[in-house]
Amino acid sequence: MLYIIGLGLGDEKDITLRGLEAVKKSQKVYMEAYTSLLSFGLSADGLSNLEKFYGKPIILADREMVEEKAGAMIEEAIHNDVAFLVVGDPFGATTHSDLVVRAKTLGVKVEVVHNASVMNAVGICGLQLYHYGETVSIPFFTETWRPDSFYEKIKKNRSLGLHTLCLLDIRVKEPTFESLCRGGKKQYEPPRYMSVNTAIEQLLEVEQKHGDSVYGEDTQCVGFARLGSEDQKIVAGTMKQLERVDFGAPLHCLVIVGQTHPVEEEMLEFYKY
Amino acid sequence: MLYIIGLGLGDEKDITLRGLEAVKKSQKVYMEAYTSLLSFGLSADGLSNLEKFYGKPIILADREMVEEKAGAMIEEAIHNDVAFLVVGDPFGATTHSDLVVRAKTLGVKVEVVHNASVMNAVGICGLQLYHYGETVSIPFFTETWRPDSFYEKIKKNRSLGLHTLCLLDIRVKEPTFESLCRGGKKQYEPPRYMSVNTAIEQLLEVEQKHGDSVYGEDTQCVGFARLGSEDQKIVAGTMKQLERVDFGAPLHCLVIVGQTHPVEEEMLEFYKY
Structure with a gap:
């Protein structure tokens, strides 16, 4: 299962309970890094706030990574629960339709967890x-x-x-x-x-x-x-x-x-x- | 403080952690009942799912109540924390600007907790x-x-x-x-x-x-x-x-x-x- 989870707009407390549950049961957690990480207390050298909050490591996925290596992430989601975190809503100002299309084409189940968007x-x-x-x-x-x-x-x-x-x-x-x-x-x-x-x-x-x-x-x-x-x-x-x-x-x-x-x-x- | 809290679109698990915190510390919890209660497992004779989940009673506020008795709710919020729950986002398809204007006019602090909206x-x-x-x-x-x-x-x-x-x-x-x-x-x-x-x-x-x-x-x-x-x-x-x-x-x-x-x-x- 590939969970695409909106984090909302503020900080780590703006995730929904449904989203947090999905993060907790995922074997791997990615986070898109090309909209904004500022408000989530992230810096170039660490994801400390969110990682502490979730109790697990987060792989930062910048624009290149999402475009070039999405295939690998999707393949992992065939046999594992994988979470992809998105600031705002997964289909808000920045859309992740590409990722959904690629995953579904490979037969990977996708679940979207909505949140507030700009x-x-x-x-x-x-x-x-x-x-x-x-x-x-x-x-x-x-x-x-x-x-x-x-x-x-x-x-x-x-x-x-x-x-x-x-x-x-x-x-x-x-x-x-x-x-x-x-x-x-x-x-x-x-x-x-x-x-x-x-x-x-x-x-x-x-x-x-x-x-x-x-x-x-x-x-x-x-x-x-x-x-x-x-x-x-x-x-x-x-x-x-x-x-x-x-x-x-x-x-x-x-x-x-x-x-x-x-x-x-x-x-x-x-x-x- | 008057918290106006979006519940999102699904069920009780779609509230954000920020929203849940505000509900937990509120002395009184109201919920607008005129958009839809169906998905929240509510029925005319009880609010069982959400009340169980929050561990506190919820006062169902239908359209008449919000329009006629909002004054009383706002007055309570002068000295207490009061939560007003809204399906979706507080400023989504159904807006609650009226309530915000009335509260702010009386000097009551208002905090909005966003969520997904249709x-x-x-x-x-x-x-x-x-x-x-x-x-x-x-x-x-x-x-x-x-x-x-x-x-x-x-x-x-x-x-x-x-x-x-x-x-x-x-x-x-x-x-x-x-x-x-x-x-x-x-x-x-x-x-x-x-x-x-x-x-x-x-x-x-x-x-x-x-x-x-x-x-x-x-x-x-x-x-x-x-x-x-x-x-x-x-x-x-x-x-x-x-x-x-x-x-x-x-x-x-x-x-x-x-x-x-x-x-x-x-x-x-x-x-x-």
């Missing part, structure tokens, strides 16, 4: 999940690569009066440009997590380029940091206001507010800039 | 949560009341190639028409939960009435029953096919499939009719 936990700000349009991703701009396909999607959402959840870029274990060119042993960039501030800066740059007045400095937004953690920070304000707020440590995400109902506005008041 | 757990079928448009609700039609505002929303989603999550009507503790007219002690209709079959029947009736070819008998959909439970049932097929499927006990929901990516299609294959 996709539903943003509901806490009071904007109803019903009234969201398509979710967009904002990638880090570079000198030469400034993709802005999110602009058209935000435009459509706003024309329908819908809110837009913006997922902000995470760069973990990206090979350096030099090591890619040179070949040989890969070297990696330090991890980078996009802040609300950078996201807004990029959004405003794209608006200026296209000029369709989809949004602007005065557009109402909600910025989130460490959503679901005990020290989460949620601030509602205009783009101009939020661009100046220090949200602190990652992960961040951003909601561009569409048309609001009175009950949504009442909730937003508690988070006002 | 809004993110539908991701298990392989259709990416990114590619959903606005969520719609399908109400039970009556002889004289056949509201179809969902049709325009589905139309917009489909014109953008997006998937549509349809939440299906739940009628719990609805006063009978007679008792409303007569006044005095209220009497209630037996609970009703809309099936995938009824939803499709109503959807097709509305399409026939409007005739904009937004969808039809051959439109791909995914039907879900008891999502997140051990005996969940997920079937992908055309409206015509799913109309004939027996999904069994509630709760049901339905997704109308938009444009799909290859990896989405691979996952759907596992659920094909």
Whole structure:
């Protein structure tokens, strides 16, 4: 059996009892390491918090490992119980459909243990999940690569009066440009997590380029940091206001507010800039 | 402190450790009873499973109680720890913003414990949560009341190639028409939960009435029953096919499939009719 287990958004206490049971009976426990490990008290040299909590070792599976060695993990799951831990929900912002398809194709039983994901936990700000349009991703701009396909999607959402959840870029274990060119042993960039501030800066740059007045400095937004953690920070304000707020440590995400109902506005008041 | 705690979608084991801790330290535990109690082993005359599990009594709070007596519950939370349990996530399909606003206005601290909700757990079928448009609700039609505002929303989603999550009507503790007219002690209709079959029947009736070819008998959909439970049932097929499927006990929901990516299609294959 391959258990794919959502850990939720906060720390080790956000696993469900069902998830914890599955971890306890698994012979091997893997954990995907490419969304965020920060909130789980993990560091590059150890998984101490979670391992102590579960009483068993965890194999950290970064993006390369999941893509390249998933086959081995799935084979283990033919005869053993194997747990694959995922921050948030297994089918939330980062989906693990590939893994499920590969496992099921090999006849391995898969059980998914759901949990909260950024996709539903943003509901806490009071904007109803019903009234969201398509979710967009904002990638880090570079000198030469400034993709802005999110602009058209935000435009459509706003024309329908819908809110837009913006997922902000995470760069973990990206090979350096030099090591890619040179070949040989890969070297990696330090991890980078996009802040609300950078996201807004990029959004405003794209608006200026296209000029369709989809949004602007005065557009109402909600910025989130460490959503679901005990020290989460949620601030509602205009783009101009939020661009100046220090949200602190990652992960961040951003909601561009569409048309609001009175009950949504009442909730937003508690988070006002 | 008022804890608003999501129970997730399955049974008593789907609460998070954080949620369970909060329940254990609360002096009073309420539970909202108007979404679904079925999966939690509750019956009209007792809350046995959950109460046994928590080792303390639970006060069942139906819609009237939450609306009328929330004030008393919030006042208790000024000096005590009070837990309010919610099926799914506190800000999922049924939102509890009202309660939060009232509590915060009275200066009561509120802590939300997130969990999986139908809004993110539908991701298990392989259709990416990114590619959903606005969520719609399908109400039970009556002889004289056949509201179809969902049709325009589905139309917009489909014109953008997006998937549509349809939440299906739940009628719990609805006063009978007679008792409303007569006044005095209220009497209630037996609970009703809309099936995938009824939803499709109503959807097709509305399409026939409007005739904009937004969808039809051959439109791909995914039907879900008891999502997140051990005996969940997920079937992908055309409206015509799913109309004939027996999904069994509630709760049901339905997704109308938009444009799909290859990896989405691979996952759907596992659920094909």
